[in-house]
Amino acid sequence: MDDLVYLDNAATTFPKPEEVVEFMATFCRTKGVNPGRTGFDLALEAEGIIAGARAALARRFGGTDPDRLVFSHNVTDSLNLLINSVLEPGDHVVSTTVEHNSVLRPLYHHRERGVDVDLVPFDGHGFVDPEAVIARIRPTTRLVVMNHGSNVLGTLQPISPVGAACRERGVLFAVDAAQTAGVVPIDVAAMNIDVLCFTGHKSLYGPTGTGGMYVAEHVDIRPCRSGGTGVKSALERQPDEYPWRLEFGTLNTVGIAGLLAGQRWIDTQGGVEAIHAREMELWRRLREGMTAMDGVVLYAAGSEERHLPVLAFNIEGLPPEKTGQLLDVDHGIITRTGLHCAPLVHAGLGTAATGGTVRFSLGAFNTGADVDRALAALAEITEYALAGTRL
Ligand SMILES: Cc1ncc(COP(=O)(O)O)c(C=O)c1O
Known part of the structure; x- marks a missing residue:
């Protein structure tokens, strides 16, 4: 793709x-x-x-x-x-x-x-x-x-x-x-x-x-x-x-x-602060969209001032690896799943035994269209996961 x-x-x-x-x-x-x-x-x-x-x-x-x-x-x-x-x-x-x-x-x-x-x-x-x-x-x-x-x-x-x-x-x-x-x-x-x-x-x-x-x-x-x-x-x-x-x-x-x-x-590009401001604008849009979705669990996403353009999440009913696979194979969206080489973070979150989390991390080349694609994909995946939990 x-x-x-x-x-x-x-x-x-x-x-x-x-x-x-x-x-x-x-x-x-x-x-x-x-x-x-x-x-x-x-x-x-x-x-x-x-x-x-x-x-x-x-x-x-x-x-x-x-x-x-x-x-x-x-x-x-x-x-x-x-x-x-x-x-x-x-x-x-x-x-x-x-x-x-x-x-x-x-x-x-x-x-x-x-x-x-x-x-x-x-x-x-x-x-x-x-x-x-x-x-x-x-x-x-x-x-x-x-x-x-x-x-x-x-x-x-x-x-x-x-x-x-x-x-x-x-x-x-x-x-x-x-x-x-x-x-x-x-x-x-x-x-x-x-x-x-x-x-x-x-x-x-x-x-x-x-x-x-x-x-x-x-x-x-x-x-x-x-x-x-x-x-x-x-x-x-x-x-x-x-x-x-x-x-x-x-x-x-x-x-x-x-x-x-x-x-x-x-x-x-206007320096570190200008790039960060653009990335955090996209991050807020992503976070808002994900917060409004049933079945998405966000981790430590409460603070904007002390945050990087990174979002850790899971979808209820799906192992993180499966979510990552669906995002990749069905929607062409590349993420990182698992423990991210930081096992004690997952031990603290309580996600270590269930395969960790999915991570979205934004960079200077991401756009609003990328965020919209990610949100549309998540809407589809959460629906699939919810249907699975109802079976
Ligand atoms: C917080 C932190 N420390 C260390 C590393 C290791 O970076 P590198 O593989 O470039 O040495 C990473 C990379 O993922 C990281 O995020």
């Missing part, structure tokens, strides 16, 4: 802007050499693109030092690097039950090594109480790592007060911004974030295989990895200076070029 409605933007945004695709192709054809390793002109040009991407992303996150914007493969890679570099047996770490497996699994790994892992639950509206997180901090707490926006529920978590409390107590505060980078404004200084971990392929409109972290100026991480940097090659250990301190081996230069083009594209 060539008129697919893509509502799985929280997994990865699709399509990518043509400008991103074109920029990567041109970069690959004309500058696809290994930068930072040598001084010939092409390498310097390629390095200029990478430096431009660092500067654009540092600016996007309110960071003042582009060298502290380090690149990785994705947010999972950044979170693993951070968590594995800072935690030692005997440490205490605070996190939440909203987390994605890219936080939970590294923490569980360290729990087996003697790290005490404390997970704060979310409330009935999908929010974590910042005071509850702060109350768990104790003298052995080495790290608080927290989700900024839930990939299941779309709720925006109150990270700033947690960051402020961590700063006062000398505890490292890291944020998983997979769902929020490029969706809502982020300012690492104003939000008291020590380490911001992001992925490039979602709402930053870069390709898959890109991501990184912004490490605040007062923070130093001793990396658990090491390797080639192209600088200070005689050193036996990783250089202390950023970005080399946290970058290992050849970068995904083509992908990073695409990520730079993604930042430029976001700016041509």
